[in-house]
Amino acid sequence: MATRRPARRRKRRHDSADFEQELIALARQGRFRDIVAACDKQRRHGPLSVSLSVSAMHVHGVALTQVERFDSAVATLQTAAERSEAAKNAAQALAIRNDLSKALFAAKRYGEAVAVLTRLRDQNPDEVTFARNLILVQEESGRLDAALKDCQAAVERWPDDVHLAFQLGELRMAAESWQEAVDAWLDVLKRDPDHQPARRKLVAAYRRLGDQAGVTGALRDWLQQDPGNPIARHLLSAQEFDVLDVKALPTRASDGYVRDVFDRFAETFDEQLQSLDYAAPRLLGSMMAELGLSADGNLSILDAGCGTGLMGERLRPFASRLVGVDLSSGMLQRAGERGYDALVCAELVSYLSAHPAEFELIVSMDTLIYFGDLAAVFLAANQALRGKRAPLVFTLEKGGVVDGATGYRLNPSGRYSHRVDYVRKTLERCGFSEIGVKESVLRKEAGEEVTGLCWTARKGEEG
Ligand SMILES: C[S@@+](CC[C@H](N)C(=O)[O-])C[C@H]1O[C@@H](n2cnc3c(N)ncnc32)[C@H](O)[C@@H]1O
Numbered sequence: 001m002a003t004r005r006p007a008r009r010r011k012r013r014h015d016s017a018d019f020e021q022e023l024i025a026l027a028r029q030g031r032f033r034d035i036v037a038a039c040d041k042q043r044r045h046g047p048l049s050v051s052l053s054v055s056a057m058h059v060h061g062v063a064l065t066q067v068e069r070f071d072s073a074v075a076t077l078q079t080a081a082e083r084s085e086a087a088k089n090a091a092q093a094l095a096i097r098n099d100l101s102k103a104l105f106a107a108k109r110y111g112e113a114v115a116v117l118t119r120l121r122d123q124n125p126d127e128v129t130f131a132r133n134l135i136l137v138q139e140e141s142g143r144l145d146a147a148l149k150d151c152q153a154a155v156e157r158w159p160d161d162v163h164l165a166f167q168l169g170e171l172r173m174a175a176e177s178w179q180e181a182v183d184a185w186l187d188v189l190k191r192d193p194d195h196q197p198a199r200r201k202l203v204a205a206y207r208r209l210g211d212q213a214g215v216t217g218a219l220r221d222w223l224q225q226d227p228g229n230p231i232a233r234h235l236l237s238a239q240e241f242d243v244l245d246v247k248a249l250p251t252r253a254s255d256g257y258v259r260d261v262f263d264r265f266a267e268t269f270d271e272q273l274q275s276l277d278y279a280a281p282r283l284l285g286s287m288m289a290e291l292g293l294s295a296d297g298n299l300s301i302l303d304a305g306c307g308t309g310l311m312g313e314r315l316r317p318f319a320s321r322l323v324g325v326d327l328s329s330g331m332l333q334r335a336g337e338r339g340y341d342a343l344v345c346a347e348l349v350s351y352l353s354a355h356p357a358e359f360e361l362i363v364s365m366d367t368l369i370y371f372g373d374l375a376a377v378f379l380a381a382n383q384a385l386r387g388k389r390a391p392l393v394f395t396l397e398k399g400g401v402v403d404g405a406t407g408y409r410l411n412p413s414g415r416y417s418h419r420v421d422y423v424r425k426t427l428e429r430c431g432f433s434e435i436g437v438k439e440s441v442l443r444k445e446a447g448e449e450v451t452g453l454c455w456t457a458r459k460g461e462e463g
Contacts, residue, residue: 070107110141230256266330305367309335352380
């Protein structure tokens with residue numbers, strides 16, 4: 001007996017080391033559910049706080065956070081940190097407390113997350129990560145003043161850290177301190193002139209400040225730094241639209257501009273439009289009813305500029321075939337499960353021109369606002385429609401009064417607005433008749449209602 005006891009202890013130690021290695025290997029493969037399942041099984045042999053090593057508990061705590069069992073994650077990481085501190089393993093305790101702050105943040109236990117991160121930052125005054133994370137948690141939990149104060153101090157402590165300087169700009173934008181935000185963005189750009197988000201945000205801050213010369217200057221500087229940049233080009237044209245020579249006016253947003261804006265916007269598009277009371281799906285329903293279309297699944301339909309597919313569900317009952325086309329692959333990725341038979345990544349005019357007489361209805365919601373001159377797109381739509389009286393349904397923005405030779409205007413928003421008589425005449429010239437237009441609120445922007453024009457037209461006799 002005396003000789004067997006140490007052997008059993010050795011075996012248990014060996015098992016525990018094996019188990020720890022198994023968990024670490026699973027963590028490296030990102031198999032967090034398997035880690036949690038393995039630990040749940042292990043619990044049958046006794047409480048995990050006894051049977052697991054500190055490292056294994058750490059891995060388990062991180063995995064519990066990943067599978068969103070936040071309260072268990074917090075309890076596990078808390079115990080692991082205390083045991084690590086008792087064993088005077090400072091580096092390990094630091095790593096565990098850092099993961100504990102992430103679990104608390106994920107659990108929305110912001111006050112506790114702030115307390116843990118404040119302690120970590122104060123104990124490690126040379127470690128920028130804790131300062132950054134603390135600012136993020138404060139911002140996320142609505143402690144804007146504290147976040148601003150800490151961020152300002154951190155920028156002074158780490159003057160070369162572009163992330164922190166950027167964070168300060170974001171916080172000043174959130175606090176609507178536009179002049180201070182301008183200063184922060186200029187500061188970021190001094191450190192990193194290629195910083196595209198800071199370029200965009202500087203323009204936005206000048207705009208909120210009402211400083212038009214600042215907007216123009218920021219766009220010119222941007223173009224000097226990056227001459228081909230489609231965003232800077234487009235927005236500078238918008239800024240200078242009233243003074244540009246007619247020949248120099250852009251007749252539509254470039255493909256690069258549309259892709260850049262919407263690929264970036266894609267992830268948050270649906271939520272943002274919901275928060276802006278986006279009325280297009282409902283308006284589309286009324287326009288279809290006015291056209292007397294019935295939901296009997298007989299039509300070949302094109303959703304032109306389908307984006308994330310917000311119109312898909314409305315159109316599906318009318319369609320024997322429903323195709324969505326859009327320039328932004330990011331937007332299209334989100335349209336995947338919204339009832340389309342095909343989603344095509346292409347420029348609208350090219351696509352329409354390549355599909356003559358293919359559709360019995362073309363719908364284009366909130367998309368032709370990226371076109372100034374509408375002749376090319378109307379003509380291509382007319383050719384892509386099949387059958388006399390096949391309808392075209394679309395929205396535009398009313399905008400302010402549009403004077404001048406063009407009949408449209410590129411606004412500082414980067415979107416065009418059109419004069420009613422211009423749209424009507426262009427539709428007629430491109431072979432449409434039975435033209436109808438109604439004014440309606442399309443969505444909100446910066447708290448203001450954006451008035452839209454809902455247009456319906458039919459392919460004419462000679463179209
Ligand atoms: C404001 S979103 C509207 C999306 C969708 N129709 C809706 O109402 O939810 C405008 C869409 O038009 C697309 N777009 C703009 N110009 C385009 C063009 N020339 N060719 C294809 N798609 C275009 C953009 O990529 C974007 O997805």
